[in-house]
Amino acid sequence: MTKVFKAKNISCINCANLIKGSLEDDFGEIEVNLDVSPKEVTLEIPNDETEKKFKEEMRDLGYDVIDD
Numbered sequence: 001m002t003k004v005f006k007a008k009n010i011s012c013i014n015c016a017n018l019i020k021g022s023l024e025d026d027f028g029e030i031e032v033n034l035d036v037s038p039k040e041v042t043l044e045i046p047n048d049e050t051e052k053k054f055k056e057e058m059r060d061l062g063y064d065v066i067d068d
Contacts (some may be wrong), residue, residue, distance in 0.1 A: 002044055005066075007065050008063065
């Protein structure tokens with residue numbers, strides 16, 4: 001299922017490239033929308049375990065996912 005996550009601390013294309021470069025091997029294609037605030041990260045999340053792992057990896061990179 002395609003999910004959109006809102007995230008803190010993403011400010012520029014370098015942030016987006018870091019997220020993509022660090023996480024696409026584990027999570028597949030990732031899109032980062034820099035045109036909205038807070039910024040949005042979109043990717044395929046097949047289950048709750050993968051979602052939890054993605055949020056942890058984002059936090060490790062310094063980008064907190066905002067839970068709705």
